[in-house]
Amino acid sequence: xxxxxxxxxxxxxxxxxxxxxxxxxxxxxxxxxxxxxxxxxxxxxxxxxxxxxxxxxxxxxxxxxxxxxxxxxxxxxxxxxxxxxxxxxxxxxxxxxxxxxxxxxxxxxxxxxxxxxxxxxxxxxxxxxxxxxxxxxxxxxxxxxxxxxxxxxxxxxxxxxxxxxxxxxxxxxxxxxxxxxxxxxxxxxxxxxxxxxxxxxxxxxxxxxxxxxxxxxxxxxxxxxxxxxxxxxxxxxxxxxxxxxxxxxxxxxxxxxxxxxxxxxxxxxxxxxxxxxxxxxxxxxxxxxxxxxxxxxxxxxxxxxxxxxxxxxxxxxxxxxxxxxxxxxxxxxxxxxxxxxxxxxxxxxxxxxxxxxxxxxxxxxxxxxxxxxxxxxxxxxxxxxxxxxxxxxxxxxxxxxxxxxxxxxxxxxxxxxxxxxxxxxxxxxxxxxxx
Amino acid sequence: xxxxxxxxxxxxxxxxxxxxxxxxxxxxxxxxxxxxxxxxxxxxxxxxxxxxxxxxxxxxxxxxxxxxxxxxxxxxxxxxxxxxxxxxxxxxxxxxxxxxxxxxxxxxxxxxxxxxxxxxxxxxxxxxxxxxxxxxxxxxxxxxxxxxxxxxxxxxxxxxxxxxxxxxxxxxxxxxxxxxxxxxxxxxxxxxxxxxxxxxxxxxxxxxxxxxxxxxxxxxxxxxxxxxxxxxxxxxxxxxxxxxxxxxxxxxxxxxxxxxxxxxxxxxxxxxxxxxxxxxxxxxxxxxxxxxxxxxxxxxxxxxxxxxxxxxxxxxxxxxxxxxxxxxxxxxxxx
Numbered sequence: 001x002x003x004x005x006x007x008x009x010x011x012x013x014x015x016x017x018x019x020x021x022x023x024x025x026x027x028x029x030x031x032x033x034x035x036x037x038x039x040x041x042x043x044x045x046x047x048x049x050x051x052x053x054x055x056x057x058x059x060x061x062x063x064x065x066x067x068x069x070x071x072x073x074x075x076x077x078x079x080x081x082x083x084x085x086x087x088x089x090x091x092x093x094x095x096x097x098x099x100x101x102x103x104x105x106x107x108x109x110x111x112x113x114x115x116x117x118x119x120x121x122x123x124x125x126x127x128x129x130x131x132x133x134x135x136x137x138x139x140x141x142x143x144x145x146x147x148x149x150x151x152x153x154x155x156x157x158x159x160x161x162x163x164x165x166x167x168x169x170x171x172x173x174x175x176x177x178x179x180x181x182x183x184x185x186x187x188x189x190x191x192x193x194x195x196x197x198x199x200x201x202x203x204x205x206x207x208x209x210x211x212x213x214x215x216x217x218x219x220x221x222x223x224x225x226x227x228x229x230x231x232x233x234x235x236x237x238x239x240x241x242x243x244x245x246x247x248x249x250x251x252x253x254x255x256x257x258x259x260x261x262x263x264x265x266x267x268x269x270x271x272x273x274x275x276x277x278x279x280x281x282x283x284x285x286x287x288x289x290x291x292x293x294x295x296x297x298x299x300x301x302x303x304x305x306x307x308x309x310x311x312x313x314x315x316x317x318x319x320x321x322x323x324x325x326x327x328x329x330x331x332x333x334x335x336x337x338x339x340x341x342x343x344x345x346x347x348x349x350x351x352x353x354x355x356x357x358x359x360x361x362x363x364x365x366x367x368x369x370x371x372x373x374x375x376x377x378x379x380x381x382x383x384x385x386x387x388x389x390x391x392x393x394x395x396x397x398x399x400x401x402x403x404x405x406x407x408x409x410x411x412x413x414x415x416x417x418x419x420x421x422x423x424x425x426x427x428x429x430x431x432x433x434x435x
Numbered sequence: 436x437x438x439x440x441x442x443x444x445x446x447x448x449x450x451x452x453x454x455x456x457x458x459x460x461x462x463x464x465x466x467x468x469x470x471x472x473x474x475x476x477x478x479x480x481x482x483x484x485x486x487x488x489x490x491x492x493x494x495x496x497x498x499x500x501x502x503x504x505x506x507x508x509x510x511x512x513x514x515x516x517x518x519x520x521x522x523x524x525x526x527x528x529x530x531x532x533x534x535x536x537x538x539x540x541x542x543x544x545x546x547x548x549x550x551x552x553x554x555x556x557x558x559x560x561x562x563x564x565x566x567x568x569x570x571x572x573x574x575x576x577x578x579x580x581x582x583x584x585x586x587x588x589x590x591x592x593x594x595x596x597x598x599x600x601x602x603x604x605x606x607x608x609x610x611x612x613x614x615x616x617x618x619x620x621x622x623x624x625x626x627x628x629x630x631x632x633x634x635x636x637x638x639x640x641x642x643x644x645x646x647x648x649x650x651x652x653x654x655x656x657x658x659x660x661x662x663x664x665x666x667x668x669x670x671x672x673x674x675x676x677x678x679x680x681x682x683x684x685x686x687x688x689x690x691x692x693x694x695x696x697x698x699x700x701x702x703x704x705x706x707x708x709x710x711x712x713x714x715x716x717x718x719x720x721x722x723x724x725x726x727x728x729x730x731x732x733x734x735x736x737x738x739x740x741x742x743x744x745x746x747x748x749x750x751x752x753x754x755x756x757x758x759x760x761x762x763x764x765x766x767x768x769x770x
Contacts (some may be wrong), residue, residue: 176717177515180503186547188766203715240666252712260713263664267638268503295637 001390023236027313028220029243048305049324049414053354055414061400065410077393080402086362087298087339088273089166089198092122093389094356094404097381098302098364099128099170099202099277100342112155113373116382119156122164125203126364127152127277137216150182153190160198167193168275172215173251185269199272203261205280205287206250208302208344209311211320214248216311255290260295273297278318280304280344285329292338300364301326327358335405336361347384347389356396356407440634445767448551457760464597465758468590470744473539475589478565478634479582485535485565490712491524492541493580495650496720498523499667500517502639506712508617516590518543521739523669526566527700528727530735535567539742546765553691554754555641557761565697566737575736576657577697579695582616583745587611590749603751607689615685616656620665623648625660642692652691659683668710670698685738687748694745695736704728 005340023029067075082093097118098113118125128150149169156167171180177350184190193199206212210291224233224244234245258276265274276291277300278284284301291299303323321329323344342355343364352363365372365384372380396404445452455488456462477487480492489660493509498521499736501580507518523540543559550556567575590598591605598605618626620640627634627644636645640658660679664674682698701707707728711718718725746758765768 171715173717176715177720179505182503182545185503186505186765188548191548257709257712259665261715263637263662264714266503266635267665268501270635270638270641271547345641 008111013434018125025316029237029359036059041054048151048277048303048322049328050106050322050351050354051324052414053324053348055357055395055399055411056399057351057411058400063402063406066399068401075397075402076201077397080393082389082392082397082404084362085339085406086277087166087168087200087341088124089124089200091165092161092164092353093123093385094362095388096124096341097126097361097369098300098366099126099204100366100370109377110370110373112151113287113377114381115152115156116367117373117379118369119158119165121382121385122161123385124166124168124200125152125156126170126277133182147186148187150187153193155183155217157193163196166198166273168202170202170204170277170286172204172248181265181269185257192310194271197271197273200275201265201272202227202268202275202277202300203265205253205258205276205304206281207277208280208304208320208323210315211281211304212250212281213311214250215246216248218248218320219246220244220412231290241306253287255286258287258290259294262291262296266295275300275301275341278326280323280326282321284321284326285331288330288332288340292332292336296338298339298340298341300343300365301330305345323355324358327355329364330359332359339418349388349395351391352388353395353407356404357409361404377421441601445769447766448756448767449770450762450764450767453663457725459600462757462760465599465746466760467603468594468597468750469742469758471590471594472586472742472746472749475586476539476582478589479508479585480565482527483578485537485567486533488529488536488538489492490525490538490540491519491537493527495722495726496524497521499714499716500544501665501667501714501767506656507543507545518733519537520544521562522564523739524665524721524724526737527669527702527732528566528724530566530568531727531731532731533568535565535570537563537565538567539563548766550642551765551767553646553692555642555744555747557755558600558765559761560744561742561758562739563742563745564737564739566640566700566735568733568735570699570736572659572683572697572736575697575738576617576659576683579697579738579740580655583685583694583740584612586745587749596752601750601752603749608749608751610654610688612728613654615654618651618656619656619660620658620662622651625720637662637664645692646687647758648688649686649688652686652688652741655694657683657685663713666698667670668707668714668716669700671701672706672710679680681701681736683738685740691748693741694748695738695740697736699736700718700734702728702732702734703756 063076067079071079084091084094086096097114101155111294115125153167167186169180174318188198190335220242221244232247234247236245237243260275262274274296276296277296278287280301280303288299297304301323302318323342327342330340339361340359341364342360343366346352346365349369355363368384369381372384396407399407401407470571482729486492493511493516496518497506497517497519500520504520506520509518520542522540526536537567539561541559541561545558565578566661587608592611623640624634624636627647630647632644632647634641640648663678663680666680666682670680673679673681682691686692687694701710704725708718708725711721743755743758747755752758756764761770
């Protein structure tokens with residue numbers, strides 16, 4: 001038979017799907033647990049407004065004059081004060097560590113290594129969903145329990161400086177069956193964090209890598225048997241494969257459901273901070289507003305470039321808004337009681353400073369934190385954050401500002417207006433927040 | 436960080452040893468009062484044609500409650516079952532076969548550790564749980580008032596010796612025979628704010644706030660209309676005032692605090708599923724209950740009275756653990 005060819009058409013991919021079926025909707029299985037997925041940021045469909053932005057310092061710097069008067073000498077980058085409040089927690093810098101859940105890439109002690117270093121730095125740490133049902137909690141230890149929630153909390157608390165940081169625990173719809181929040185809230189091991197106001201819970205509405213979908217991981221058949229009917233499983237891989245895909249649901253939300261879930265969390269856990277994580281959805285503005293007015297301490301916007309876990313390739317480059325567009329759409333009040341957080345492909349200073357200028361109070365490290373801890377389990381993350389904060393200080397001081405909250409959209413310039421809301425390039429009056 | 440090193444212990448809470456507690460004359464008097472209370476409750480409910488049932492101890496799902504209490508998991512032939520935190524789901528479904536029911540049953544809730552010092556929390560306790568098909572909130576509130584009144588009447592007449600031994604001021608107790616007062620949650624919040632106590636208007640009255648309100652009251656009183664977002668999915672949302680629940684708490688005077696919670700119930704299948712989502716629950720785990728609701732469960736209203744809390748109030752005990760022979764104060768490792 002003559003083999004057809006189709007130049008200009010993704011023939012290889014079509015042929016691969018013809019051979020492999022639905023499992024080809026995902027990256028190759030041998031990348032699972034070893035490759036951090038998520039957007040490459042190279043050329044996502046539609047582009048990322050962040051990439052079109054430049055950070056634009058001025059000559060006239062009234063804030064620098066204020067600092068000069070305060071210091072009685074010319075201010076330096078090292079005078080930039082990076083200490084902030086992040087969703088109710090004090091942090092040494094406007095950085096927190098994003099959640100990575102039960103995905104295998106965070107297993108084998110890597111999750112605990114990240115937690116330990118985040119604690120040493122005094123950065124808030126979010127611990128992902130699905131860990132308890134999938135790998136257990138760690139109090140009444142079973143032999144097959146690997147990277148457990150309690151291990152990560154313990155590792156985090158080991159070198160945590162007094163008064164800094166906080167641990168935030170997610171709970172998915174399926175986690176609700178395991179009562180993860182109730183378990184943590186009533187656990188004697190967590191009381192010192194709770195007593196010092198450093199415990200939080202994060203309601204996860206979705207994630208950057210796969211908005212509209214719930215959590216997905218690949219598990220072996222023994223784990224599938226143990227998880228029983230707590231999750232849905234898809235037999236995607238080769239016939240006789242030892243592995244199956246576990247899927248969570250994204251959960252059903254309306255404005256009323258979201259509002260009441262947040263209120264119920266505040267009601268049930270009065271000693272805990274409440275965070276809400278949003279996927280990069282088109283109604284991000286309304287959803288973030290509901291969360292803010294319902295009393296969330298932080299609202300995280302996870303851009304379409306985010307994600308450390310398993311996701312269908314269709315979603316990674318094509319589904320969800322880029323982070324920059326999310327921040328353009330979210331109109332955040334100045335000096336808010338609720339911190340706006342941004343995550344998605346964060347690792348260096350310019351992207352972070354652009355996010356601050358667009359209203360974010362802090363940025364989350366996801367894949368970067370995992371890679372850094374993988375590079376050096378003792379200090380990789382510490383050194384990454386050291387470099388990141390050094391860069392932040394250079395950039396912020398170049399703008400004539402010495403505090404993250406002073407950054408504004410006036411600090412950014414874009415060649416082309418983006419989005420449906422006022423463009424990021426809009427020039428503001430000095431120091432005023434622009435919605 | 437070993438859970439066995441948790442600092443809250445018997446000595447800190449001034450708890451006696453189990454043997455000292457069981458053989459103390461005060462404990463013995465308490466048990467006699469409690470027995471009379473239970474006799475009186477059964478007597479009253481029987482005369483009201485309310486049928487006593489014995490609800491399950493374990494099930495695939497139980498009352499998710501609120502305020503962060505953890506359920507106790509039980510390995511039931513490899514499936515995760517739960518010890519009952521309340522009989523609410525079974526009460527509603529049982530009304531498909533009975534008009535009015537009650538149960539006197541143990542419940543277990545692993546309450547947050549800060550409740551160890553409230554004097555009114557036990558991880559293991561009993562409820563007098565009542566549910567009436569077709570009843571309104573006002574009807575079951577009146578029923579609760581009459582039930583408490585009947586119990587107090589019987590104890591005042593039959594347990595004079597015990598109450599005197601326990602030092603209970605009976606003139607104060609007899610005010611439970613007067614009609615109970617009523618305030619809305621919003622009024623309770625306003626009263627607390629006026630007296631300088633910060634109270635979240637969207638949440639439950641906190642422990643201190645509840646004690647404050649209770650200590651000022653001359654007689655038992657109801658707090659009604661809690662905001663949605665402060666209670667479980669089964670408390671019915673008011674059709675005429677969305678955002679408010681058709682529920683109530685019954686509080687004792689004298690700082691004793693909450694005795695009972697009750698409500699009209701959600702019974703429409705679609706409403707129940709929606710309310711489950713609003714309280715963050717996963718409907719999938721409530722399969723048997725939702726199947727019953729889809730087939731149709733009757734409208735109802737009911738309440739649960741905490742037996743140990745009511746005993747504490749009737750007997751005038753300083754702390755609720757004194758109303759249990761083997762008290763489980765949250766977080767304290769006790770037999």
